[in-house]
Amino acid sequence: MASKRSDAFSVNERLAALERDGLYRTLKNVRIGGPFATVDGKKALLLCSNDYLGLAEDGRVVRAAAKALKHVSQCSSRLIAGNDPSMMALEGLLAGHRGTEAALVYPTGYMANLGAVSALAGKNSTIFSDELNHASIIDACRLSGARVEVFRHNDIDHLEKLASRTKGSKMVITEGIFSMDGDSADLCRISEVAERHGMMTIVDDAHGDFIFGPKFAGVPALAGVDTDVHISSMSKGLGCFGGYVATSKGIRELLINTSRQFIYTSALPDHLCAAAVATVPIAKKGDLQKRLFANIAQFSGMLKDAGFTLGNSKSQIIPVIVGAERKAMDFSRELLANGVFAQAMRYPTVKKGSARLRVSLTALHGKAHIEAAAGVFAKAGRKTGVI
Ligand code: PMP
Numbered sequence: 001m002a003s004k005r006s007d008a009f010s011v012n013e014r015l016a017a018l019e020r021d022g023l024y025r026t027l028k029n030v031r032i033g034g035p036f037a038t039v040d041g042k043k044a045l046l047l048c049s050n051d052y053l054g055l056a057e058d059g060r061v062v063r064a065a066a067k068a069l070k071h072v073s074q075c076s077s078r079l080i081a082g083n084d085p086s087m088m089a090l091e092g093l094l095a096g097h098r099g100t101e102a103a104l105v106y107p108t109g110y111m112a113n114l115g116a117v118s119a120l121a122g123k124n125s126t127i128f129s130d131e132l133n134h135a136s137i138i139d140a141c142r143l144s145g146a147r148v149e150v151f152r153h154n155d156i157d158h159l160e161k162l163a164s165r166t167k168g169s170k171m172v173i174t175e176g177i178f179s180m181d182g183d184s185a186d187l188c189r190i191s192e193v194a195e196r197h198g199m200m201t202i203v204d205d206a207h208g209d210f211i212f213g214p215k216f217a218g219v220p221a222l223a224g225v226d227t228d229v230h231i232s233s234m235s236k237g238l239g240c241f242g243g244y245v246a247t248s249k250g251i252r253e254l255l256i257n258t259s260r261q262f263i264y265t266s267a268l269p270d271h272l273c274a275a276a277v278a279t280v281p282i283a284k285k286g287d288l289q290k291r292l293f294a295n296i297a298q299f300s301g302m303l304k305d306a307g308f309t310l311g312n313s314k315s316q317i318i319p320v321i322v323g324a325e326r327k328a329m330d331f332s333r334e335l336l337a338n339g340v341f342a343q344a345m346r347y348p349t350v351k352k353g354s355a356r357l358r359v360s361l362t363a364l365h366g367k368a369h370i371e372a373a374a375g376v377f378a379k380a381g382r383k384t385g386v387i
Contacts, residue, residue: 022325035364044341047359052316053288054364055239061279068274074267082267090273093280098230098246107268109233109243110136115261116245121146125169156189163197176205176219182313187223202229210237210283240276242268288363295361302374307387320357328355334380
């Protein structure tokens with residue numbers, strides 16, 4: 001119950017409205033372990049982790065972090081006393097990985113988006129943003145103060161129409177692999193439009209990084225396009241923590257000098273940088289991606305056969321579309337009761353009425369896990385009226 005002083009902020013009314021609309025969120029106690037998790041005391045197969053390659057618990061990665069653990073954090077920002085040599089080593093590796101001149105590490109991918117977009121764009125620029133872009137991109141666009149034009153999802157004709165009637169400095173920003181749909185941006189066409197209209201291109205490749213493309217360098221590499229600014233998270237394919245921007249030397253310098261999310265916050269702890277340094281070569285070997293893609297083919301085939309609607313996913317993110325928010329929650333609860341943990345995604349993460357279970361597969365899953373999970377999905381889907 002909120003106090004009297006918080007009445008002015010309608011705390012109780014707002015919570016009641018969320019409850020009424022099926023949009024109330026609660027925290028579960030989750031302890032992860034391999035392909036499983038213990039969720040509020042119950043063991044279940046984990047189908048909602050972003051550790052796509054299963055590297056977060058890999059002994060080599062954990063040992064690298066432990067070996068570097070001399071203090072919990074540098075307790076300082078990068079420009080003061082936080083710039084441990086491991087950060088520079090990591091940035092060199094990440095630039096090489098993405099094929100750019102330079103890279104800059106941020107404490108999280110969320111901050112990398114906020115920091116890069118708001119430092120580059122301002123009130124005299126226009127940002128063209130895909131309508132399904134992640135919340136961190138939406139927030140970054142708002143924070144920049146730029147004019148924001150939202151184009152229909154992956155509708156490059158719409159992007160071109162908007163760009164052709166806009167003057168001044170322009171940038172286009174998209175996800176590489178869309179976080180709630182698992183489909184990929186049409187980077188070839190986006191890049192052509194950007195070329196025609198002199199637009200800077202920014203790709204948030206949090207979910208494509210280390211998974212797709214030659215040497216697993218991400219979706220721009222897969223599409224064979226040159227992107228001005230790559231933004232990514234290290235807590236997904238890489239199984240580590242933190243965010244980064246890979247770009248030109250000049251843009252890196254500008255970010256160091258003007259990006260408030262870089263300047264005014266403490267540096268990523270150095271043991272996490274050391275862990276990422278050790279993990280990059282492991283992630284780029286390719287054996288884990290092979291296993292992951294076999295899992296994607298097996299699971300999506302089985303779910304389609306069972307009659308589920310899966311959207312246009314081409315990746316490890318498989319949206320099982322439900323529609324109504326409450327039904328998605330019932331479906332998720334029923335799955336958990338039967339030993340499968342997959343979370344429902346609802347507004348504002350996705351559009352109202354397009355609630356879904358966002359299944360994410362990892363290289364930790366084996367054939368037997370996938371078969372068992374598909375069986376539970378079919379049974380729970382029938383019971384809750386999803387299929
Ligand atoms: N971009 C996208 C597309 C994401 O899905 C996420 C995280 N869900 C982020 C950025 C933020 O990354 P981080 O978790 O490292 O803050």
